[in-house]
Amino acid sequence: MISVSARQDFPVNAHVLYLDSAHQTPLATSVRKALEAFYEEANRFGGPKPVWLQRVEAVRARAAAFLGARPHELAFTKNTSEGLNIAANALGLTPGDNVLLIEGDHPNNAYAWLNLQRQGVEVRFVKLPSGVADAALFEPHVDARTRVISLSHVTFHAGHRHDVASVGRLCRERGLLLVVDAMQSVGVVPVDVKAMGISILAAGCHKGLLVPQGLGLLYVDAALQGLQPAYLAIAGLARPPADLIADPNDLQLRADAGRFEIGNYNLPDIHALQAALDLIESVGVKNIEQHVLDLGDRLIVRMDALGVGLVGPRERTRRAHIYVLDLPVAQWLPYLEREGVRVSPERDGIRVSFGLFNSPDDVDRFARIIENRLRPGAQS
Numbered sequence: 001m002i003s004v005s006a007r008q009d010f011p012v013n014a015h016v017l018y019l020d021s022a023h024q025t026p027l028a029t030s031v032r033k034a035l036e037a038f039y040e041e042a043n044r045f046g047g048p049k050p051v052w053l054q055r056v057e058a059v060r061a062r063a064a065a066f067l068g069a070r071p072h073e074l075a076f077t078k079n080t081s082e083g084l085n086i087a088a089n090a091l092g093l094t095p096g097d098n099v100l101l102i103e104g105d106h107p108n109n110a111y112a113w114l115n116l117q118r119q120g121v122e123v124r125f126v127k128l129p130s131g132v133a134d135a136a137l138f139e140p141h142v143d144a145r146t147r148v149i150s151l152s153h154v155t156f157h158a159g160h161r162h163d164v165a166s167v168g169r170l171c172r173e174r175g176l177l178l179v180v181d182a183m184q185s186v187g188v189v190p191v192d193v194k195a196m197g198i199s200i201l202a203a204g205c206h207k208g209l210l211v212p213q214g215l216g217l218l219y220v221d222a223a224l225q226g227l228q229p230a231y232l233a234i235a236g237l238a239r240p241p242a243d244l245i246a247d248p249n250d251l252q253l254r255a256d257a258g259r260f261e262i263g264n265y266n267l268p269d270i271h272a273l274q275a276a277l278d279l280i281e282s283v284g285v286k287n288i289e290q291h292v293l294d295l296g297d298r299l300i301v302r303m304d305a306l307g308v309g310l311v312g313p314r315e316r317t318r319r320a321h322i323y324v325l326d327l328p329v330a331q332w333l334p335y336l337e338r339e340g341v342r343v344s345p346e347r348d349g350i351r352v353s354f355g356l357f358n359s360p361d362d363v364d365r366f367a368r369i370i371e372n373r374l375r376p377g378a379q380s
Contacts, residue, residue, distance in 0.1 A: 002291050002356050006283050010357035017365060020342045022156060022184060022322045022353035024206050024213065031210055034275035038268050052267050059274050066277060066285075067201065068192035069219050072256035076265055077216035080183040083202025084112040084150070086218060086260050087179050089230035091148065095120025099148040100141055102162075103127050106152055109181050113150060132318045134163035135170035142170075148177045153191070154184035157347050158312030159322030161189070168197020177224075183207060186217070187280055188355075189289045189320050193219050200224075205269065208288075208355075210276035215269035220257040229253070233262040283356055292321035292354040295363055299323055299352065302367035306374060311348040321354045332373070339369045 012018045012026035041048060057071070064074040077083045093099070099113045103125040113123045126133075126141050138149055149171060154161050164180055171178040177199040182191055187208025193201055201219040205211045220227065234240045236259040238252040253259040280288070293316050300310060300323070309326035313319045329345040336343055336350070344351040352366070 002283060002287065002359075006279065007357045007359060009279065010355075013357060017339075017341045017362060017369075019352045019354065019358065019362065019366060020344055021188075021207060021355035021358075022351060023344050025208070025210050025355050026357070027212065028210055028276070028279055028357075030279055031272050031275045034272050035212075035268055038271040052271075053265075055274070056265055056267070056270055059270050059277075062277055063217055063273065064219075066281075067186070067217070067219055068194050070222065072258070073219055073222050075218040075220065075257040075260045076270065077202070077218045077260070078214060078266070079204040079216040080181055080202045081108040081112070083200075083216050083218040084109055084179070084181060085115070086229065087150075087200045087202065087220075088112040088116055090227040090260070091177065092226065092228060093119070093121045093147055096122070096145050097147045098122040098124055098143070098145050099150060100124050100126055100138055100146060101149075102133055102137075102151050104157070106156055106181060106183075109150055109152065113148075128160075132160045132162045132313060134166040136166075138167060139170060142174055142176070146174070146176060148179055150179040150181070152181040152184065154182075154189070154320045154322065155312075156184055156322070157351075158324050159319045159353075160313055161185075161318055161320050164198065165196045171199070172197050184322065185320065187276075187285065187288070188292060190285050193221070205273055205276075208280075209273060210279065211269045211272040215266045215273065218257060218260060220260070222256070227259070229260050229262075231262055235261045235263060280356075288356045289320070291356060292358075293319070295354045295358055295360065296321070296323055298360055298363045299366075302363060303370070306367065306371055308370065308374075311346075323352045324348055325350045325352060327370075335373055336369070341366060341369060 009028040009030050010026055018026055060074050061071040064071045093116055101110055117123060124141060126138060133151055149167055151162055153164050168178050178197055179200045180198050182201050182203040185191055186203045199221050203217050205215040206213040229236055236254055238254050239250055241247050296319060300314060303325060311324040311326055324346050327350045332350050333345050
């Protein structure tokens with residue numbers, strides 16, 4: 001059960017029926033206050049940078065623990081797409097190697113790997129006929145030159161919650177790397193990189209992690225050796241020159257994920273992430289998971305009663321917080337906007353997505369709005 005006080009931390013509820021957390025989560029007041037406190041320090045003192053950098057490391061440790069990782073396995077990036085590109089370019093794939101992806105997964109996951117085709121890497125798209133992806137889906141496509149399987153944990157376009165742990169076991173058995181886009185899952189459902197067998201995970205922080213756009217997390221398993229960043233800055237060196245004069249004879253990289261960080265941090269968002277983790281952990285990510293699943297159950301029942309189809313999985317174990325309704329976008333999106341409902345157009349219909357701040361009353365209100373539009377003679 002999500003407390004009333006947690007929902008009240010999101011003033012968006014007083015202004016719009018916000019069912020679009022898969023696009024971006026609205027800013028919580030507690031997170032906004034953390035941003036304001038950072039800007040006040042910058043405004044009044046010009047920036048106590050050593051203090052800020054200490055906080056960066058504290059947040060790194062906390063975010064790593066949230067993922068089941070260790071601090072030295074976590075780098076800060078700009079977003080998921082940057083993290084996926086870092087991964088694709090760091091693995092040292094060679095001509096003839098192949099990567100397995102799901103056809104129709106997020107395009108930026110595909111482009112990160114398709115960009116390697118010019119180096120002779122083969123990208124294979126595996127069709128997902130129904131259900132969710134698991135080891136059985138990928139195994140027939142693995143051969144002696146397969147090096148990587150990459151997929152989203154929760155899909156943005158229909159809410160499939162893939163069985164990443166099953167794929168992780170396959171990767172361990174076959175000596176493959178598992179690269180996961182966790183943009184839609186982190187902060188909404190439990191993610192444990194070690195238990196799931198994930199080699200590299202990339203996620204932005206502006207959805208389930210509740211901060212503004214511009215900050216990402218990159219987990220890199222410490223067991224992976226020899227990864228080479230595509231670009232290099234002093235922050236990625238094992239021995240940064242004290243005089244800040246580049247030494248062409250010492251390019252040894254840091255041994256940890258920090259080798260992939262190339263400059264100044266997004267300090268405002270990192271401060272915001274501290275407050276966001278306070279909020280998420282005060283509620284509990286397992287409670288958030290159960291909450292959005294319960295809201296999904298309620299939505300499915302209400303839509304079934306109205307004869308509105310669901311695109312994507314119905315079973316609780318195969319979904320999370322994203323539900324796509326089989327409603328024509330051109331007809332429905334303008335109507336919902338006029339009714340003060342925030343949703344997203346998606347490939348196959350209208351995407352509804354829940355956050356910890358939503359309530360059963362939100363689902364009921366949305367269902368009434370849909371019902372009003374479906375009544376005979378209703379104005380569009």
